[in-house]
Amino acid sequence: MFTNVRLLIAALAVLALNAPLLAHHSVPVNYDSSRQITIEGKLTEIRWINPHSRFQIAVTKDDGSTEEWLAEMGAHNTMVRAGFRTELFAIGDSITIIGSPARRDTNGILLQWAILEDGTELSPSGRERE
Numbered sequence: 001m002f003t004n005v006r007l008l009i010a011a012l013a014v015l016a017l018n019a020p021l022l023a024h025h026s027v028p029v030n031y032d033s034s035r036q037i038t039i040e041g042k043l044t045e046i047r048w049i050n051p052h053s054r055f056q057i058a059v060t061k062d063d064g065s066t067e068e069w070l071a072e073m074g075a076h077n078t079m080v081r082a083g084f085r086t087e088l089f090a091i092g093d094s095i096t097i098i099g100s101p102a103r104r105d106t107n108g109i110l111l112q113w114a115i116l117e118d119g120t121e122l123s124p125s126g127r128e129r130e
Contacts, residue, residue: 027100027110029103030102030103030104030108030110031099031100031101031102031103031108031109031110032100032101032102032103033100033110035100035101036098036099036100036112037098037099037100037101037109038096038097038098039057039059039069039071039096039097039109040059040094040095040096040097041057041058041059041060041066041069041094041095042057042058042092042093042094042095043055043056043057043089043090043091043092043093043095044056044057044058044068044091045091046086046089046090046091048076048079048086049075049076050075050076050077051075052072052073052074052075053072053073053074053075053076053079053084054070054071054072054073055070055071055073055089055095055097055111056068056069056070056071057069057070057071057095057097067107068107069097069107069108069109070102070105070107070108070109071097071099071108071109071110071111071114072108072109072110072111073110073111073124074124078124079124082122082123082124082125082126083122083126084114084122084124088116088120088122089116093116093117094117095114095115095116095117096114096115097109097111097113097114097115098111098112098113098114098115098129099111099112099113100112111124112124112125113129
């Protein structure tokens with residue numbers, strides 16, 4: 001009986017510790033990698049966090065109104081290794097984002113390339129744009 005209780009406690013501990021891994025989403029479920037879109041706007045929020053850093057971008061529409069977009073990318077350390085140094089980005093900076101559109105959120109994009117005001121192009125994958 002005592003052994004069964006230990007096994008049950010061990011099994012529950014393993015499940016509890018792995019819950020965050022089970023909750024993590026996959027790119028194909030959330031983004032349409034068969035399509036590529038481009039958005040241009042001003043940075044309104046910059047979050048260098050794990051597991052996904054992100055930019056909030058105010059995009060001006062054709063009618064002059066603005067809408068907020070969320071550009072998701074890799075973890076902070078991954079982005080730094082790819083050249084995304086925090087000092088390159090500031091609230092109010094103009095930025096162009098190229099990437100895969102979100103499947104559920106009409107104003108979401110998975111960042112594949114960022115083009116800064118000075119023309120610098122950065123990619124989390126290190127690939128050059130075609």
